[in-house]
Amino acid sequence: MKKLLRLITAIALSLGIFSGAALPQEIIPAAPQNVAYAKSYPIKVVSSHLSLHRGNVAYVTIKGKPRARGTISVIYKSGRSTAKGLQAKVSNKSGIITWSWLVGGNTTKKTYTIYVSLDGHTKPLKLNVH
Numbered sequence: 001m002k003k004l005l006r007l008i009t010a011i012a013l014s015l016g017i018f019s020g021a022a023l024p025q026e027i028i029p030a031a032p033q034n035v036a037y038a039k040s041y042p043i044k045v046v047s048s049h050l051s052l053h054r055g056n057v058a059y060v061t062i063k064g065k066p067r068a069r070g071t072i073s074v075i076y077k078s079g080r081s082t083a084k085g086l087q088a089k090v091s092n093k094s095g096i097i098t099w100s101w102l103v104g105g106n107t108t109k110k111t112y113t114i115y116v117s118l119d120g121h122t123k124p125l126k127l128n129v130h
Helices: 002-014
Strands: 044-049 057-063 069-076 096-102 110-118 121-129
Touching: 044 121, 057 110, 057 121, 069 096
Parallel strands: none
Antiparallel strands: 044 057, 057 096, 069 110, 110 121
16 A cells, blocks of 8 residues: 555656645655765866967866766857867876867957866856957
């Protein structure tokens, strides 16, 4: 009977029927004490050169999960950059990745948003071309 009640409660909660309603504690199963939680590795910017004149090299170094696939996306006024150096990479054993690329001499002067991603985390950064 308790299993059936838990199933009905779970379905009702997923449909929003009980949203905000207090349920008796015997219905809500307690979390097991020996649950192993995955370690989270948010992206941290270690160093960067993202405020520069056209025709110079920009770079960003991030730290996150070791041995994880990372990507960077630089979106200019003309579209997504395909500059050399912006390919996907795998972080080293310390979780570090560095990308560097040449900002073209004809790039419009403005602030752009770039996105770095690592192991399911994405961090927006600003690239100021002046």
